[in-house]
Amino acid sequence: GAGVSQSPSNKVTEKGKDVELRCDPISGHTALYWYRQSLGQGLEFLIYFQGNSAPDKSGLPSDRFSAERTGGSVSTLTIQRTQQEDSAVYLCASSLSEGDTDTQYFGPGTRLTVL
Amino acid sequence: AQSVTQLGSHVSVSEGALVLLRCNYSSSVPPYLFWYVQYPNQGLQLLLKYTSAATLVKGINGFEAEFKKSETSFHLTKPSAHMSDAAEYFCAVSEGYQKVTFGIGTKLQVIP
Numbered sequence: 001g002a003g004v005s006q007s008p009s010n011k012v013t014e015k016g017k018d019v020e021l022r023c024d025p026i027s028g029h030t031a032l033y034w035y036r037q038s039l040g041q042g043l044e045f046l047i048y049f050q051g052n053s054a055p056d057k058s059g060l061p062s063d064r065f066s067a068e069r070t071g072g073s074v075s076t077l078t079i080q081r082t083q084q085e086d087s088a089v090y091l092c093a094s095s096l097s098e099g100d101t102d103t104q105y106f107g108p109g110t111r112l113t114v115l
Numbered sequence: 116a117q118s119v120t121q122l123g124s125h126v127s128v129s130e131g132a133l134v135l136l137r138c139n140y141s142s143s144v145p146p147y148l149f150w151y152v153q154y155p156n157q158g159l160q161l162l163l164k165y166t167s168a169a170t171l172v173k174g175i176n177g178f179e180a181e182f183k184k185s186e187t188s189f190h191l192t193k194p195s196a197h198m199s200d201a202a203e204y205f206c207a208v209s210e211g212y213q214k215v216t217f218g219i220g221t222k223l224q225v226i227p
Contacts, residue, residue: 004158035217040124042219043159043205056214091158104215106151106158 004107006092012113013082021077021110025094032075033095033104034067038088046090049075050097082114117142117208121218129226134178134193136221138206141187148189149207149215150180159205165189176200201225 005024013019025032034046045059049069060066064082069075079086089111093104122137140146148165163174170182176199180191189206206218 033215040219043217045214045216048214093159103161103164104159106160108156108158 004092004094004105006090006107006110008110009108010111010113012115014115015084016081018078018080019082019112021079021090021092021112023075023077023092023094023107025073025075025092026105027073029094029096029105030072031095031097031102031104032069033093034075034077035091035093036061036088037091037109043091046077079112082112084114087112087114117146117210117214117216119206119208119216119218121206121221123221124219125222125224127224127226128196130198131195134191134196134200134223136191136204136206136223138180138189138191138218139187140189140206140208142208142210144210147209148180148182149209150174150178150189150191151205151207151217152176153203153205153220155202162191162204196223196225198225198227 007022032049036044047067048056051072052069064080067077089109091109093106095102095104118141120139150162151159152162153159162178163172165172165182173179178193180189203220203222205220207215209215
């Protein structure tokens with residue numbers, strides 16, 4: 001595709017439910033990132049994939065959060081037993097991973113609202 | 116550990132006036148520095164990046180930023196603001212290894 005796509009664009013869920021957020025990176029990009037953008041908090045790094053492995057999971061806020069990537073392409077971020085503080089915009093980015101100065105290309109995000 | 120401080124969560128300028136968005140960084144190694152822009156309801160878009168080449172970096176839409184090691188700054192400027200520049204701007208730093216740390220963002224308002 002032309003850019004990073006994310007689905008759904010909006011998700012409203014009830015507290016305690018599980019949600020899955022999907023990210024389709026740019027074709028050929030080996031690195032994939034998840035961020036969370038909360039009001040007034042800027043972007044918070046969650047997790048980074050190189051291929052299908054996640055060398056850096058340091059940003060996941062709790063064990064309710066998990067992510068996987070299959071086939072070196074699509075990634076899914078899962079939040080179990082959602083809480084109201086999980087409400088945020090979840091952004092995905094991908095990069096070619098050609099080096100340390102690699103440019104990250106962002107998707108439009110998924111806005112999650114937990115009631 | 117790397118970190119970024121953006122001074123001013125909201126900045127207002129008149130159309131045609133100078134745009135100055137401030138960013139200071141902290142890094143234990145020579146950093147890579149980025150400015151991203153986010154238009155309403157859109158994802159982040161790279162404006163420019165510093166990768167230890169020229170200290171004055173030119174980006175898209177007439178923006179530029181200057182890396183000043185002595186001041187640990189990477190301020191974003193544009194000589195003349197346009198209405199279409201209204202957006203949120205994020206400064207970011209990386210020490211390599213793919214991990215990028217973003218600032219909290221500065222919302223730019225352009226007044227006609």
